[in-house]
Amino acid sequence: MTFKRTSAASAAILLAMPTLLVSAETDTSTDTPSAEGEGTFDQKTEVVYATLDAAGEQENLYVVNQFTVNDFGEMTDFGDYTSVQNLTDLTPLEQDGEQITFTAQEEEFYYQGNMDDRALPWDFDISYSLNGENTDVKSLIGENGQLEIQVDTSRNTEGEERFFNNYMVQITMTFDADRFKNIEAPDGTIASAGKNRQVTFTVMPEKEESFTVNADVTDLEMEAIEMAAVPSSVSIEAPDTGEVKEEMTSLSDATAEVNNGVGALQTGIAELNNGTASLYDGSAQFQNGLSQLSGNAGGLIEGSSSIQQALNQMSESVGAGIGEVDTSQFSELPGAFRQIAGGLEEVGNGLTTLSTNYEQVYHALDQAIAAVPEHQITEAEIAALYESEADEATVNKLVESYKSSLAVKETYRQTQEAFAAVPGALGSSTGAISEMSSTLHTVANQLESGLAATNMDESLGQLQQGLRTLAANYSEFHAGLTEYTGGVASLEGSYGELHSGIGGLTGGTAELESGAGALYDGTSELASATSELPDQLQEEIDAMISEFDKSDFEPVSFVSEQNDKVEAVQFVIKTDSLKKDDTEEAEGEAVKEKSFWDRLIELFK
Structure with missing residues (x-):
């Protein structure tokens, strides 16, 4: 060796x-x-x-x-x-x-x-494989093929820890360029050294690393692997982060503005939801009144039919002859007419109340739907919202509520003319019923006065003619009353659909308010997080510099x-x-x- x-x-x-x-x-x-x-x-x-x-x-x-x-x-x-x-x-x-x-x-x-x-402060575990198989070191010499060398570095627990924590290790492998081709070192630096190629790896203080080198080798011989360890005592200067901080500050300001806008949107949606809730309550009361009025229409028609039948019978009896007429029944006619007139007055009062409530509900509905924003949000803007850090389920709710609100506004725009015509129709019906009631009172008064002041036998001809005229006119009145009650029933059915739509709108605005609240929570969190980005960036940089800056290390004897x-x-x-x-x-x-x-x-x- x-x-x-x-x-x-x-x-x-x-x-x-x-x-x-x-x-x-x-x-x-x-x-x-x-x-x-x-x-x-x-x-x-x-x-x-x-x-x-x-x-x-x-x-x-x-x-x-x-x-x-x-x-x-x-x-x-x-x-x-x-x-x-x-x-x-x-x-x-x-x-x-x-x-x-x-x-x-x-x-x-x-x-x-x-x-x-x-013991050294580091352990070095070096393994070799040839053509994908782990190979004993001695048997590698003189071989050909695809060589892989792996070097694992770790702290030697028996060595002095202070050197491991403060020293940087440089590992150098030298390869003869005639023997080694296609050298690859993913985490290393490859350089030429004369006719040789050198691969260098660096291990920072306190780090345990694993490095690999791959090469095609012919007639393998290899120089020693060298490791040099020196103090990592170079003071690292902090980079200039001014421009990055400015961009992060701009981002922070932008997210804060978005958060403020979402907050205002949430407030507006909350007010809209309160309005639609009130509208729904008023609409429910209006629908109940229509239902009661429609329910009473059957009795009103039945009573009017009885009156018409009685008038016809009286007219026919008078026409058949005086002897066949029970004159004692004439005294009951004024009271019957006044009773009918009173019923018509109640109907008129009900229509007046109905018209007043309808106008209030219609006005509230018109204001509530007018308050629904008509913002045209593009698909690109919706896609950008999905790509943000907002909760996807919340964004789905907002998009659905947005589309529902546009559908409600469009439906209302198409049916607004019909809604606007209802108060006029109700007013006309109320006027007609009031006129009929007044006529019946007049007839009752005149009949009562005539019965008191006129000899019955002498006035039968006039009475007969008056009854015929009254019976004929009442037929027209009964037909109008029937048409009116039919209109009330139709209005009740149509308004049921409108009331159901108002209920859907109320549910949509409630869901929209909930979604806006969740979105506001998300944008608030995002705004809070981005507001600290510049400081967090500096803290991260300081931490990284502190991790590798060992300039304060005082050497000790090995x-x-x-x-x-x-x-x-x-x-x-x-x-x-x-x-x-x-x-x-x-x-x-x-x-x-x-x-x-x-x-x-x-x-x-």
Whole structure:
């Protein structure tokens, strides 16, 4: 297994070269100050290097510690290391448990500490499939086909949580362009790096992610997958949301206006519903009066028929001869005529009341229907209302009520002429009945006066002629009375339909009022919600910025809480590469422990 140090480790060795060369010579130079007393340092940096196998299991881990020295001399550091190694000069390090003591004679001092059981803050689970089948890593080398690599990242509960919460991880995969074609990485960035193609994924702090890469591969060999973790300490500047806020404010104002309009509509519909309810009550009273009048018409016709029959009989009796006439019955005629006249007066009074009530009901009906709005709502506007956040059932009720109101107005417009003619007809009927009643009173008075002042025997001829004329005229009156009662019955039947229509209108306006109330509740809720949109937008932006802005994170040591003045901690993590056997053997030799000089010499190869 090969593990190459990053540029940070190489830089550490290069920085150590001048000191080593000077130390190897005789003490002829006076440039290097001698270390006396206790040394101090300004800050410390830790670079954590870790190797994983190809599936993501942790193998080795060591830390390169860098100190920016202020005063040369003896200094102390802490860490649970299995072994330590000076990377700056040949001065040995003293290790006593977790305490590391060293003498710094350079402005930058480096040493390496190897660790066995220290857990990384992240777990990396890497799986491979070839042509749709999960495949063992070793068996992939040299294969051809459709390759899929999946990398799952999660928090390692055994690792330090503060790094997981504040560090951003960058995962880089390098693919030889000669071996890998048609590379796809839905959540990654693909870029060219020389003859290679690099795929990069980013894991934000506190996030657990899953990434996949797909490619067509020939003779599979693959470089190590690299993970670099650094503090997400870049302060994120809030975006300019002024224009968006203005648009949201306009939306909020518009919804408020809509809500106000719906509120006014609801008030108007409530008033309309109250009017139609009153109209329905008056119409019910009017219909009851018509029913009573129509019910009494039969008795009126029957009584009038009896009177007509009596007049005819009297006229015939008088014509047959004086001796055959019972003159005692004549004295009863004035009372009978007055009784008929009284009945006609009651009918006239009933018609007068009926006419008055009808005019009131008709006036209320006309005002109520005139108050029904005639707004022409287009299909596009109705469709837009359905697409809004209003309750669909409520919108259905409003549309049905709207169409019903238009139908009522149109029906009323077509029948308005008939309704308007009723008061005139009732007035004419009332006048005719009043005239007949007055005539009967006059006849009764004259007959009574004639019976009192005239010798019966001498006046029989005149009486006979008068009875004939009265009988003939009463026939005409009876025919008119019959026609009148028939008209009342017909009016009752027709008005029943009108009353039923008024009842439907009342039910429709009640449902419309209920629907308008529900719509107003919805628009009120919408207006309330949109009124807070600008502030909610800013709160969401602030929350998102706060989630990823870790600029207030104070670095802590990865190896020991006793270490202070830690300026930065970085993680450099690599998996094993997927190489053929000869390469793996060479890498196996490279794993052997090397001395400091071996590593130094490698820098010049």
